[in-house]
Amino acid sequence: MKALKLRPFVPSGGDYPRAVQFYTDLGFEKLFTSEELTIFKVDETEFHLQNFHNEELQNNYMLELCVEDLDAWWQHIQKAGIVEKYHLGAKAPQIQPYGKRAIHLIDPAGVLWHITE
Template sequence: MSILNKTSNLRPFVPAKDFAVSRAFYKDLGATEIWASDDMVLFQLGGSQFYLQAYYVKAWAENTMLFLMVEELEQLWEELRALDLVNRYEGIRWKEPTDYEWGLREIHLIDPAGVLWHFAKVLTPAG
């Protein structure tokens, strides 16, 4: 077995078109700042972490997708609606919880830089 099979805590780097705006967005979303410098922040969402960086390339940002499993997708949707991020931040778009044929129910949320987040829960079989 490769030593890579014993790794944990993959931390993606997320671009920010406007670093201050994206930093505020993620704080409002509920992410906790673990560490910060002038051009990078390590955020935590539950058991997951990611780096927000003051770096932006449009094609990269708009082709970045992050996938996060959540336990209570419907509760997350209600929290997102209450936060009203789509009206508080320019460029934010979302898609309500939707069932997909690959067995997941997902919320899609696009951040201020164009990064697409998939928040998902496994669908339970009917009956």
């Protein structure tokens, strides 16, 4: 048995077009988009943004995106004005209790992204 990829389905929250724009601004490339689903990619990482709203799920959904240069991601987030534009919570890179250095970024739906190196 061999697994090739894991592509999570991420809920968009109540404003699907806003969520699509958020991920575009964050630097993900759209591979496919429809009224119900957008497939995003950055390098070899992909996920499906689903036009789905469930507050309980969204507020408990977390993803880890492992990157090569965490500081470059933080600079991009700041330069693009992501936090201000979308009124989001974000924490600058710092060492976490589990030992990884991470950015914490909450998307427009409430999903918590751990961006780590």
